[in-house]
Amino acid sequence: MVDSLISPDYIFETSWEVCNKVGGIYTVLSTRAKTLQDSHKDKVIFIGPDFWIGKDNPLFIELDYLYKPWKLHAETNENLSVRIGRWNIIGEPIVILVDFTSFFSMKNEIYTEAWNHFQVDSLHAYGDYDEASMFSYASGKVVESFYKYNLNRKDRVVYQAHEWMTGLGALYLQTAVPEIATIFTTHATSIGRSIAGNLKPLYDYLFAYNGDQMAQELNMESKHSIEKQTAHHVDCFTTVSDITNKECKELLDKEAEVVLKNGFEDDFVPKGKSFLAKRKKARAKMLNVANKLLGTNLDDDTLLVCTSGRYEFKNKGIDVFIESLNRLNNDINLKKNVVAFINVPAGTPIPRKDLVERLNNGNGITDSLEFPYITHWLDSMSDDRVLNMIKYLGIRNSKDDKVKIIFVPCYLDENDGVFDLSYYDLLLGYDLSVYPSYYEPWGYTPLESIAFHVPTVTTDLTGFGLWIQSIRTQHGLEDGVKVIHRSDNNYIEVADAIKESIISFSNKSEEEIEHIRHRAAVTAEHALWKHFIKYYYKAYDIALRNAKKRQLKSEILIK
Template identity: 45%
Template sequence: MTKPDYLFEVSWEVCNKVGGIHTVIASKALTLQKTLKDNYILIGPGIWQDIEGNAEFEEDNNLLLQWKQKARSEGLDFKIGRWKIPGKPIAILVNFSSFFEKKDKIFAEFWEKFRLDSISGGWDYIEPVIFGYASGKVIESYYRFFISSKDTILSQFHEWMTGSGILYLKERVPQIATAFTTHATVLGRAIAGNNLPLYSELNKLDANTLAKQFNIQAKQSLEKIAANEADVFTTVSELTNNECKQFLEKPVDVITPNGFEKNLLPDDKTWLTQRIIGRKKLKTITQAIINQPIPEDALFINISGRYEFKNKGIDLFIEALNRIEATTRTIVAFILVPAGHAGPRLEILERIHYENFDNPITSCYLTHYLFNKDTDPIIQRLFQSGLNNGTNQNIKVIFSPVYLNGEDGIINISYYNLLPAFDLTIYPSYYEPWGYTPLESIAFKIPTITTSLAGFSHWVKSLRDIENNS
């Protein structure tokens, strides 16, 4: 296989963790950077008003300085630096706000040339489309400044949110090869999230009707056009490929299962140290929240991922906890799902340092102050289920609504460093085109439970089938 001389990778999750795509890119960056050196360049959104507040990005004002000055004269605004992950690849964070005033003209051109239907698109459509457009202009500028006709350049765009960049390059710089990778489909996520049958009825579903029903015509239109206009169309599993055939009228060219960089894994000694430190932390936090002692042999389990209550199986996780029959062993279930919050709960910080089990606390689950607590689906379901962390219950539930980056104010351990502390992970997803969380769990030697509706489980099954037939 011929490798490109230059590779651009564009995603809303470059230096900006939202979900699994952040892991997809970050976990392969080390290998790609070793292969392509600084010809591997990542592009993400410059949505941080104070760039110093982005803990993942380290700006380098001298990097690609002459080109940056040239690009600035062309009306482009961005920061260049390094993504602080293994490999430290070049990252460009694009400030695309100046293009909003031109959005009507941009959308009109996309309609005339590609029939992209943006009429019904709200802000959650407009913002990423303008980002993708600006990213395309940045790549074009770099190409014209640095690259000769003998060089090959590939730009990979992740998800519909960057698809406009493909359309821009197709029109302005068609000699730049484009790849479009979808990690889920817009319609698939919407159907599953609305508790409707997806896989059993897939061949009967009409994309246009459903897109209108869910008011996602603009997103669906961009995803479909990007898939058909890109030089290469890929996805992460056969499950999602089936959705692409039905909803986008385009099967993928290549299925690219997600992987995990083995160099990110701790050695045995480090793993054991992380487990000891992590379990002590989990126990301390649990005791501080419920004001009750937790035995040393407690079973620590977790569910983690994006806050999609139905799609990620959070509803089933809570229901399963409620169905567990009387057990003499204490089970502490951590729900590690980021949500809007206002920082660490001060009373928890106090109780961490001053334990007092004389006054047990019930119906308390949170490590951080949660926005809209009274209407939060997880909190509501816990109340409804009767899982109240009472002294007479051996099932305890802790909800931490933060990204575990090691600086959240309560746990203060990154997700990968905390994972070895658990005894079991559970990811009962209904909609999971791949499923990085069970893969990560296994990679860190923690048993996991997932579902047959996850792309990862299908991949594991295919390996077993190959082994049985060999």
């Protein structure tokens, strides 16, 4: 840490994904926790929603003795219901889980206060807006109570709020406890994601879009409003990549003070013999599932390729990935068999009984199952976009096809009923991954891939891809990462570039592939939190200095 930077004594971080594994922000927070614990031992406190009241949360270890007097005070005198413990991750930081349900009866008064102080428009709220906002407000009240009971003005305190879902609490603290320095981090602008998700060209016309106008057009006014007002009023506004910062500047009319690049810890990557054993197990499992589903006898020489992430069909590039595989299947230059897995959770998948039966009992199977391109049944198969594109392109997964596509529409959490391995344990077994995103503020999936020695293909419309291009030692797939140029209008070129990348990789010798896998892991080491944590220290410094100026200005006005 640079000595001239002001460091906080206490750091509070709040997110919908604290002890709640639903997206990429969970990875940001959970992998960074150990680094902050090392520098601010037990002075880093995460705040999340308590969805597990009366149930066992495997990610949360409740400890009644932590801050017991304050907890009793908060519950007795301030009607705040919290549970305190530790996050069950490396570093085991302190966590406060908040029951925010009691605030729903006050939401109109809360929204009125937010409008009067900060012009936050909650009038057009719908969907998850109320739930997120009540959690956010409750989190602000909890930190206010904690500060007034346990700390004082001599303590330098930072409150970092992640995404629009936590903006209301940060704004509340601006007035309720002005001594606390506030940071707001947007991981993706709500309106930018909406523009891209509604198939509108985001990048060619970004300079011309008006965020407020687009929010009205796309019925995003309330989410956009809380995000924009929080960005403008906190002590330090941050985002996660340069590409998202361009969105912030154009759509929120506010440029970030600091770009907080997303790092990771490699503690969860197996080493040595354990790595080799787990990789062998993963490959055997995937090939067995493929062979039982397809009625084939694919061996270990088969190229295993994957994509994964949230089910955002265009934004995550799932559409162009399927297109590239269809083209790959018809390319005479492909000499190897390829099995491509699409690991994207969808709806409420149910393990296929016919597949499970074959996995348990089947030997010498030579015929494929019906629908030989999905491992779990979905509630509405006819409405699924992956399955519909497979059908539209005429992909049959026949035995003569060099390329087979298998859709895995479930969370890989060791309990899916087919693979029964975690996502990371399966990731070890792949030869190559492809993440051709159209909209991706950062991109943890390709970073995780190379950390597990799996080379990856991504695009320059991702924060990760742009960061890779900034590393001078990076020379394409030879160094573990191929970054493809992507724009609003080059869908076919991207599909062909993916196809050519897979063909090129499939023709590599074992020695060349081992070198590429090694270089992938070396490239990943540049993104360890020990390198990226400095951006957080800079944000803390800016927030603390601006909070001090804000307090002095307020005191002068009062006098």
